Amino acid sequence: MSSTGGPLRPLTVLFAPESAYGPTNNCAGIGGVLRRRGHRVVFAAEASWKGRLAPLGFEEELLDLAPPPEQPQDAGQFWKDFVRDTAPEFRKPTIEQLSTWIKPVWEELVSGARYCEPQLKEIIARVRPDVIVEDNVVCFPALTTAGVPFVRIVSCHPLEMKGEHVPPPFSGYPAGDRSGWDGFRAEYDRTHRSLWSDFDTWVTEQGARPLPDLEFIHEGDLNLYVYPESADYTDARPLGPTWHRLDSSVRETREAFTPPPGPAGGGALIYFSLGSLGSADVDLMRRTIASLARTPHRYIVSKGPLHEEIELPPNMWGEEFLPQTRILPLVDLVITHGGNNTTTEALHFGKPMILLPLFWDQHDNAQRMAELGYGVRLDPYRFTDAQLHGAIRRLLGDTTLRRVLTEAGETIRARDGVHTAADLIERAATG
Incomplete structure (x- = not known):
């Protein structure tokens, strides 16, 4: 039964989250609701997540974003190592991070998308989903060329849906002071144009439609983003009819938590x-x-x-x-x-x-x-x-x-x- 009470045939929903806890937990929360409604929920998850999603009732279809490591890794280990090794870059102003941190992240994401494309096509052929849901920031062409509805989730800050009257993403610049916006956008273009152009060429070679200018992912047939209305930019950056805001996306969990007898002391x-x-x-x-x-x-x-x-x-x-x-x-x-x-x-x-x-x-x-x-x-x-x-x-x-x-x-x-x-x-x- 659907949430509205009408009959609804069981669907096969394929989720493709980024290999990090935030997007994966977000998809697990939504997927849990769909599973309890009688739908088949499958995760195309990076291999380090093996065994972590099945206990929640989901099917796991594992893929590699790079040649497999010699030893098994903890979930999302690649990005933990990446952050640890590049942490000195976080001390720089955000405009300087564009070349020394943001671009290298995009390079890793693009490399992963290229590497796993054949695996994703095989997974889609096996799973035969009715709908595909991606919670990531980079395009995987196989997800958009499968011939079924494609749903994009933005579980990053809503400035990733860009607009002339809102600050550029990744800047941390204030909404009320535009003095640095144009310079930041120009530096993003300078540092990312070549990478984006090469990726766009590859994406179209896989049979997908061209990417929007300087965007590393397409919009979906349905687009969801996670941010409360009270903090959103709805007036300054209106979105089209395919976009829907989720004020939050908090996974229901049965994990019990009893506050410890400590910590010692008083206060808050x-x-x-x-x-x-x-x-x-x-x-x-x-x-x-x-x-x-x-x-x-x-x-x-x-x-x-x-x-x-x-x-x-x-x-x-x-x-x-x-x-x-x-x-x-x-x-x-x-x-x-x-x-x-x-x-x-x-x-x-x-x-x-x-x-x-x-x-x-x-x-x-x-x-x-x-x-x-x-x-x-x-x-x-x-x-x-x-x-x-x-x-x-x-x-x-x-x-x-x-x-x-x-x-x-x-x-x-x-x-x-x-x-x-x-x-x-x-x-x-x-x-």
Whole structure:
């Protein structure tokens, strides 16, 4: 049965998420709703995710984005290593990161798309999907040439849907000051034009339609993006009728979470996470933890993939992985890298944020939260104790902001993004 109560034949839905926790969790949340409605849900997942999706009730079709490593890797290990090795670039202004970090990321993404194209075609031939859903930032031609509806999900910041009257993506520039926009766009064109042109040629050679100018992915027959209306750019950057906003996309989880008997001390309870990738910068994790240890509050810390190298003081408790959506309702404040998942989930539960952006769209999220007054943006490598501690005091003491965010969270949760997405995907597949 469909969500509207009418009969609906079982569909085969193929999800193709980026090999990172944010997009994969987003697809798992939507896929879980579809599976419970009786549909067959298959994941075309990068090989390091083997065995992680099947326990959730999904079929796994694994693929490689590069020649397989000699030893098995943890889920998403490639990008964790990439971030760890390139972390010094995060200290640069965003316009300088275009050539030294953003372009290398695009190069890796493009290389992966080229490498796995034959594998994807074989998977599609085996699975025979009724609809294909991609949550990634780069085009995989096989997904758009399969002869079935193609759904694109944008689970990065909505500036990735560009517009003349909104800041350029990856810049972290303010919406109210256009002085740097043209220069940033010109530098993006200079650093990316050749890469994009070569990729566009290859995409068309695979039988797909040409890419839009300087875009590395097509729009879909249906396009979904994850961002609350209260923080969106809807007036400045209107979108066409194929685009639909999901105010949040929070995966339903049965993982139980019981707050630990510690951490020691009093004060507020604060969640600290730099995400599965940002936490690979162990020096930054240690520096931030040392500063937070000098406050009167308690912390739950997502330690990330290099958790064994991170020691926590008595006022903190943490593990490598934590059920974030179980923890957020319990805390008073979130300290985050500004990844789209954590940012939208914090808003989903009505929590103020301190944002320490590192790369990609994290600068855009941090800037947006700061200019809307929902949080404080700090430089992760240059903040002082006075700045971090002052931001904590201000946000914890702002009762007006807490009321605003509580009401915003109630609205976001009522819009039920995962079920909305499932409805739209069903409609795309059958319409």
